[in-house]
Amino acid sequence: MSANPIISMAGYSAARSFEPAHLFGSDPDRADLFDFLVGLQTSMEIAVLLETFSLRLQADYAHRGVRFETLWADAGQSSSDFMFGQLDGHCKRLLLHVGGQELGWLEIYSSTPPDSGQQRIVDRLLACLIHPLQNAIRIERLTRQAMLDDLTGVGNRPALIKALGHEIARAERREEYSALALMVLDLDGFKELNDRQGHLVGDEGLRQFARVLRKHLRDTDQLFRYGGDEFVVILPDADEAAGLEIAARLEARVGAECVKPALRTSTGVAQWKRGMSGRDLFQAADAAMYDRKQQKRADQTSSSIR
Numbered sequence: 001m002s003a004n005p006i007i008s009m010a011g012y013s014a015a016r017s018f019e020p021a022h023l024f025g026s027d028p029d030r031a032d033l034f035d036f037l038v039g040l041q042t043s044m045e046i047a048v049l050l051e052t053f054s055l056r057l058q059a060d061y062a063h064r065g066v067r068f069e070t071l072w073a074d075a076g077q078s079s080s081d082f083m084f085g086q087l088d089g090h091c092k093r094l095l096l097h098v099g100g101q102e103l104g105w106l107e108i109y110s111s112t113p114p115d116s117g118q119q120r121i122v123d124r125l126l127a128c129l130i131h132p133l134q135n136a137i138r139i140e141r142l143t144r145q146a147m148l149d150d151l152t153g154v155g156n157r158p159a160l161i162k163a164l165g166h167e168i169a170r171a172e173r174r175e176e177y178s179a180l181a182l183m184v185l186d187l188d189g190f191k192e193l194n195d196r197q198g199h200l201v202g203d204e205g206l207r208q209f210a211r212v213l214r215k216h217l218r219d220t221d222q223l224f225r226y227g228g229d230e231f232v233v234i235l236p237d238a239d240e241a242a243g244l245e246i247a248a249r250l251e252a253r254v255g256a257e258c259v260k261p262a263l264r265t266s267t268g269v270a271q272w273k274r275g276m277s278g279r280d281l282f283q284a285a286d287a288a289m290y291d292r293k294q295q296k297r298a299d300q301t302s303s304s305i306r
């Protein structure tokens with residue numbers, strides 16, 4: 001018996017053996033299973049593997065759809081769903097694990113629960129799926145980590161470029177004009193804070209800044225650290241007026257809530273117009289942010305002269 005259980009049912013644990021000889025020895029559909037195995041080698045994407053699994057399972061067990069929910073080993077990463085087909089009807093929920101590592105929950109939706117023969121097929125196909133799935137999960141995690149800023153945990157510059165390109169392509173495809181705005185935020189006098197209180201305090205300031213911004217943004221808004229003390233927010237469905245309102249609110253919240261160390265920020269907003277690239281939009285928002293900084297400096301100078 002293999003000491004390598006890969007599946008446990010919700011609520012109780014059931015170790016099963018998946019020796020290759022056991023899998024293929026007396027199987028009349030060896031060629032078919034072989035095709036399935038080859039299919040699993042063609043992609044390293046979780047969604048594609050799930051689809052390959054579901055399509056092959058369909059031949060033996062008519063079901064409506066499948067869903068896989070990851071269990072990331074790293075703290076701080078929320079789980080992600082991958083789905084294929086329709087998710088309704090009876091749900092069979094299986095915890096997939098390999099070599100002591102829990103990979104996530106697989107759900108199979110169907111009008112009727114699998115009978116014992118169909119359950120055996122599910123087990124066999126899962127035995128083929130499990131290692132390619134484990135590799136695909138590793139790649140997905142590495143890709144996600146590469147898109148995060150390690151100091152603040154928000155998206156980094158490559159993630160911003162990707163997300164902005166995606167949002168603009170989506171807006172371009174829509175027949176009706178849909179609003180999209182970009183906000184640039186930069187800390188005021190951050191160099192002086194670093195110089196006076198040290199870089200560790202500066203780092204804590206950046207983390208605090210990201211936390212406060214996230215707290216006051218909607219779930220659909222996307223926050224990124226462009227670099228240094230400059231952050232960017234993609235605001236879907238926001239026009240310039242809405243963007244300016246959010247920007248004013250964020251400037252006020254940062255002033256009130258970022259107190260240790262004390263921070264101030266200047267913001268700039270630009271609204272996307274058809275034909276504008278991500279670069280054009282960023283430049284417009286960045287220029288607006290610099291104007292705002294100049295205006296604040298001018299206001300300070302005039303109030304200190306008075």
Ligand SMILES: Nc1nc2c(ncn2[C@@H]2O[C@H](COP(=O)(O)OP(=O)(O)OP(=O)(O)O)[C@@H](O)[C@H]2O)c(=O)[nH]1
Pocket residue numbers: 151186187188189190191192194198199200201202203206227228229293
């Ligand atoms: N602590 C810390 N400082 C950083 C990091 N990245 C960049 N910086 C510092 O951020 C500062 C940014 O300075 P500037 O761009 O001149 O901005 P500023 O002093 O805020 O000036 P204004 O934007 O004109 O108000 C520099 O001193 C950088 O060294 C980081 O990850 N941690």
